[in-house]
Amino acid sequence: MEADWEFEVGGDAPVIDACWAGLIDLRCNPERAWQLPETAQFPALAAALAKLNAPASPAWTSKCDLWTHLEAGEFDPDEMAAPPGSAAHAMGCYIDLLPGSGRNWIPPELASAECQRVCGFLSAAPLPCCRADLIIRRAFIAPDREELGITAYLTACGNSPTEAAQVLQSALVIFADAFRGHSTIE
Numbered sequence: 001m002e003a004d005w006e007f008e009v010g011g012d013a014p015v016i017d018a019c020w021a022g023l024i025d026l027r028c029n030p031e032r033a034w035q036l037p038e039t040a041q042f043p044a045l046a047a048a049l050a051k052l053n054a055p056a057s058p059a060w061t062s063k064c065d066l067w068t069h070l071e072a073g074e075f076d077p078d079e080m081a082a083p084p085g086s087a088a089h090a091m092g093c094y095i096d097l098l099p100g101s102g103r104n105w106i107p108p109e110l111a112s113a114e115c116q117r118v119c120g121f122l123s124a125a126p127l128p129c130c131r132a133d134l135i136i137r138r139a140f141i142a143p144d145r146e147e148l149g150i151t152a153y154l155t156a157c158g159n160s161p162t163e164a165a166q167v168l169q170s171a172l173v174i175f176a177d178a179f180r181g182h183s184t185i186e
Helices: 030-035 043-052 108-123 161-181
Strands: 002-008 059-067 089-099 130-142 145-158
Touching (some): 030 043, 043 059, 108 130, 108 161, 145 161
Parallel strands (some): 002 130
Antiparallel strands (some): 059 089, 089 145, 130 145
């Protein structure tokens, strides 16, 4: 699995807003992940969200989205280690992650160390045809509380929509395990 990370914290960079009106806080009820409109189309996303919001998780999620069909110009098969001819279909998702209770990713070195660790874990996974991009962003945890969060973009491809979905499902399992089971968040 290909994986990389970067900072996007400048003035006009997107921010993670955990205070948005449609937030369904999965920390108290991770099983509600299967009730989200985004997960109705792709239960593997619900399973990843439930893991990431479980009581023992060092992170929680504030938003996600799913793209069931990506056009050819919206992804690069070379960046997913896709063998020639195996990228006829692609799909992707994103998940906004925030540090769990009593934790934070400030100073920025903690966020970058976490991204490096997770990317190392993901890169070691023998799963071609997919990639994860972790973007460290400013995050509004509460109206008066700004910290750092991570937006994770996962993309997968395959010869058919079913194959792309299977690859993304595997990538989500590996990704959720990387954050949940092996985290070094302080």
